[in-house]
Amino acid sequence: MKMHDFIIIGGGACGLTAGLYASRGGLKPLLLEKEAPGGQLLLTDNIENYPGIEHINGFDLAQKMMNHAQKFGLEMKYEGVETLDLHDDHVALKTKNGEYKAKYVLASLGSNPRKLGVPGEDKYRGKGVSYCATCDGAFYKDKECIIVGGGSSALDEGIALAEHASKVTIVHRRDTFTGEKYLEDLAKKNEKIEFLMEHEVKEIRAGDDGKVDRVLLYDKKNDKEYEFATEGVFIFIGYIPNSSILEGQVKLEHGEVVVNATMQSSHPRLYAGGDIRQGSVKQVIASGGDGAMAAISILHKLRSEQ
Amino acid sequence: MKMHDFIIIGGGACGLTAGLYASRGGLKPLLLEKEAPGGQLLLTDNIENYPGIEHINGFDLAQKMMNHAQKFGLEMKYEGVETLDLHDDHVALKTKNGEYKAKYVLASLGSNPRKLGVPGEDKYRGKGVSYCATCDGAFYKDKECIIVGGGSSALDEGIALAEHASKVTIVHRRDTFTGEKYLEDLAKKNEKIEFLMEHEVKEIRAGDDGKVDRVLLYDKKNDKEYEFATEGVFIFIGYIPNSSILEGQVKLEHGEVVVNATMQSSHPRLYAGGDIRQGSVKQVIASGGDGAMAAISILHKLRSEQ
Numbered sequence: 001m002k003m004h005d006f007i008i009i010g011g012g013a014c015g016l017t018a019g020l021y022a023s024r025g026g027l028k029p030l031l032l033e034k035e036a037p038g039g040q041l042l043l044t045d046n047i048e049n050y051p052g053i054e055h056i057n058g059f060d061l062a063q064k065m066m067n068h069a070q071k072f073g074l075e076m077k078y079e080g081v082e083t084l085d086l087h088d089d090h091v092a093l094k095t096k097n098g099e100y101k102a103k104y105v106l107a108s109l110g111s112n113p114r115k116l117g118v119p120g121e122d123k124y125r126g127k128g129v130s131y132c133a134t135c136d137g138a139f140y141k142d143k144e145c146i147i148v149g150g151g152s153s154a155l156d157e158g159i160a161l162a163e164h165a166s167k168v169t170i171v172h173r174r175d176t177f178t179g180e181k182y183l184e185d186l187a188k189k190n191e192k193i194e195f196l197m198e199h200e201v202k203e204i205r206a207g208d209d210g211k212v213d214r215v216l217l218y219d220k221k222n223d224k225e226y227e228f229a230t231e232g233v234f235i236f237i238g239y240i241p242n243s244s245i246l247e248g249q250v251k252l253e254h255g256e257v258v259v260n261a262t263m264q265s266s267h268p269r270l271y272a273g274g275d276i277r278q279g280s281v282k283q284v285i286a287s288g289g290d291g292a293m294a295a296i297s298i299l300h301k302l303r304s305e306q
Numbered sequence: 307m308k309m310h311d312f313i314i315i316g317g318g319a320c321g322l323t324a325g326l327y328a329s330r331g332g333l334k335p336l337l338l339e340k341e342a343p344g345g346q347l348l349l350t351d352n353i354e355n356y357p358g359i360e361h362i363n364g365f366d367l368a369q370k371m372m373n374h375a376q377k378f379g380l381e382m383k384y385e386g387v388e389t390l391d392l393h394d395d396h397v398a399l400k401t402k403n404g405e406y407k408a409k410y411v412l413a414s415l416g417s418n419p420r421k422l423g424v425p426g427e428d429k430y431r432g433k434g435v436s437y438c439a440t441c442d443g444a445f446y447k448d449k450e451c452i453i454v455g456g457g458s459s460a461l462d463e464g465i466a467l468a469e470h471a472s473k474v475t476i477v478h479r480r481d482t483f484t485g486e487k488y489l490e491d492l493a494k495k496n497e498k499i500e501f502l503m504e505h506e507v508k509e510i511r512a513g514d515d516g517k518v519d520r521v522l523l524y525d526k527k528n529d530k531e532y533e534f535a536t537e538g539v540f541i542f543i544g545y546i547p548n549s550s551i552l553e554g555q556v557k558l559e560h561g562e563v564v565v566n567a568t569m570q571s572s573h574p575r576l577y578a579g580g581d582i583r584q585g586s587v588k589q590v591i592a593s594g595g596d597g598a599m600a601a602i603s604i605l606h607k608l609r610s611e612q
Contacts, residue, residue: 017357017591024355024444026469049330051323051594052359052370054377064358071360072444180605181332182378261567261585279567281602285323288357289595296440296587303465304488 003090004030005302006295007102009081010242012039013284014274015108016065017291019074025299028073030102032095034080038062039110040275041284043132046160050284061284084245086267103305104269104298107246107257108291111239111275111282116148120204120212121235128212129204129233133157136232137164145232146171146215148201152179154236155187161234162192169230171196171217196228204233241276253278263294271298309396310336312604313408315387316548318345319590320580321414322371323597325380331605334379336408338401340386344368345416346581347590349431350441356590367590390551392573409611410575410604413563414597415548417581417588422454422541426510426518434518435510435539438588439463442538443470451538452477452521454507458485460542461493467540468498475536477502477523502534510539547582559584569600577604 006022008015011033022029036042044058053061070076079095084105091105113131115121121129130136133147137160145165147158150172156179162168170187175197177184187193196217202225203216217228241255250265250272251258256279257265257272265272273290275282280290312328314321317339328335342348350364359367376382385401390411397411419437421427427435436442439453443466451471453464456478462485468474476493481503483490493499502523508531509522523534547561556571556578557564562585563571563578571578579596581588586596 013357020355020357021440021589025440025466049326049598050358051319051326051374052356052362052367054370054374056358061358064360068357068360180330182330185332281599283327283595283598283602285591286595286598289589289592291357292355292589292592293587296589299466300462303462303492 001099001101004100004102006030006104006106006298007032007091007093007100008106008108009093010039010108010110010274010276011037011066011076012108012110012274013041013065013287014291014294015039015106016062016069016074017288018106018108018273018295020065020069020072021292021295022299023069023072023074025295027299027302028075030100031074031076032079032081032093032100033076034078037066037076040282044156046156047284081245084249086249086270091269103302104271106263106291106294106298107243107265107270107272107276108274108287109242109276111241113235114238114240116201116235116237118201118203120206124204124206124212127210128206128231129235131235133161133234137161140165140232142166143231144229145169145234146201146228146230147234147236149236150174150177150179151236151238152183155179155183157234157236158187158193159183159190162190165192165232167192167194169194169196171199171201173198173200173220201233239275239282243276246270256280262297263290264297307405307407310334310406310408311608312336312410312412312601313338313397313399313406314412314414315399316345316414316416316580317343317372317382318414318416318580319347319371319593320597320600321345321412322368322375322380323594324412324414324579324601326371326375326378327598327601328605329375329378329380331601333605333608334381336406337380337382338385338387338399338406339382340384343372343382346588350438352445353441353590354444355441387551390555392555392576397575410577410607412569412597412600412604413549413552413571413576413578413582414580414593415582417545417547417562419541420544420546422507422543424507424509426512427541430510430512430516430518433516434512434537435541437541439467439540440589443467446471446538448472449537450535451475451540452507452534452536453540453542455542456480456483456485457542457544458489459544461485461489463540463542464493464499465489465496468496471498471538473498473500475500475502475534477505477507479504479506479526507539545581549582552576562586568603569596570603
């Protein structure tokens with residue numbers, strides 16, 4: 001089996017940047033991506049904080065980053081990694097399609113939206129429950145929706161969703177928001193957006209047609225439950241790192257990979273960057289920086305082993 | 307005197323990104339820049355490794371980053387900081403024009419490559435003279451280049467450059483290298499790399515097209531000067547971090563600011579990011595990531611102090 005110098009798992013901002021740097025550095029990196037390149041970028045309609053590009057759609061930025069890396073020679077395969085085994089001198093990977101070996105691996109697998117864990121959430125996913133306003137917002141044109149959450153992504157997606165929906169109600173269990181102040185101000189100025197603070201979603205319910213038509217809310221302040229009509233439930237309450245293939249192999253904290261300043265994990269042949277690593281600020285520019293750091297570190301390592 | 311929440315010193319990729327994030331986060335950050343925004347960006351003609359933008363001039367990218375941050379409210383003043391004093395509850399700054407106080411300060415002052423100090427070096431920077439093989443190596447595909455220096459970075463960058471160039475000649479003024487032995491061995495094993503020991507570059511010269519085509523060398527052993535054809539002159543004789551105003555106030559190593567994973571220095575009110583900090587890979591995307599990290603960390607700190 002061919003020994004690759006460097007395999008990247010996951011094609012978000014971190015993986016694509018690592019691919020760009022490794023390719024420019026003279027390696028022939030291979031990037032394995034299970035679905036489509038872009039990672040969480042694909043779930044963001046409007047990106048306004050990637051320095052130098054004032055406004056871009058997440059899908060478009062992902063495409064640009066991919067094309068950029070491929071221009072310098074990044075090879076990509078659309079295969080999800082099912083197992084990863086760490087050895088002293090290499091890392092072994094298995095996908096549905098085959099097996100791979102690499103001297104160094106970067107895990108840039110990102111993280112997935114956290115679930116509310118209430119009845120109806122799984123049952124009605126795709127029938128009114130969504131974790132991505134960018135993907136699904138257009139299905140809710142002139143409909144009333146709720147957003148669950150109180151951080152930057154809840155606010156941001158609420159603003160994005162208001163472009164489509166006739167009304168967006170942001171339901172948050174606390175009495176203050178934890179997101180960027182700029183986004184909070186924007187949301188409050190938006191005439192389509194309303195707020196239900198200190199409220200929790202207890203259940204997601206549907207009509208006879210199997211499509212969400214209401215939620216059961218709990219008003220914490222007044223300690224009472226009531227039904228609230230809505231056709232869309234968009235959930236933005238955090239993320240779970242996609243680190244299951246690394247469990248028991250490298251040091252994790254709350255599922256996030258613990259890395260040093262060069263993005264090296266507790267195993268010298270495994271690096272991690274972007275949303276999957278501990279301390280990530282989950283921003284495109286920072287994940288890209290992680291990817292550059294990891295690739296440059298690995299280039300140095302490989303050179304020292306020649 | 308007005309107490310600012312957040313002052314950024316230095317308007318390179320790190321400072322401008324921090325300004326963008328802090329502004330979007332609801333702060334009114336002030337950025338102090340002694341000359342022109344952009345930092346090392348201004349010294350790079352062609353940038354091909356900022357993910358998503360396949361090709362851009364350094365000056366243009368700096369302008370885009372500045373306009374982007376200013377659009378969200380970043381205030382900039384063109385004043386060089388002359389003194390900085392750290393206190394328990396604030397940081398005091400003095401410029402030629404006045405005095406400032408801030409709860410938190412980000413030092414994104416960058417570093418400057420140490421210069422050879424020979425004729426042609428400044429004139430042909432970006433036109434054949436470079437201080438970064440990682441940034442510019444790809445522009446020298448199949449061309450003959452020289453590396454000036456004899457330490458680890460000269461050797462390392464020489465090996466990296468040999469991935470692109472057809473021939474790399476390492477010109478070193480001493481008869482032995484001062485870099486890591488394994489790098490020296492690697493360089494010596496590399497068929498593309500040649501050596502001119504006990505040689506000094508006296509002048510960098512260009513053809514009619516204004517692009518470097520030769521250098522004037524001085525052979526110390528035989529005490530004679532001669533011209534040597536080369537299209538790229540890569541100078542690696544060290545960096546000088548712009549940390550003089552921080553000396554004796556925060557922990558420095560070789561002039562670089564020692565920071566934790568949130569970019570906080572040994573003093574809780576002073577953060578540092580980009581080329582001035584220890585461990586920087588000196589790349590736009592990574593310095594931008596440092597700026598986002600610092601700004602987000604400071605936003606959290608300020609919220610927790612409210």
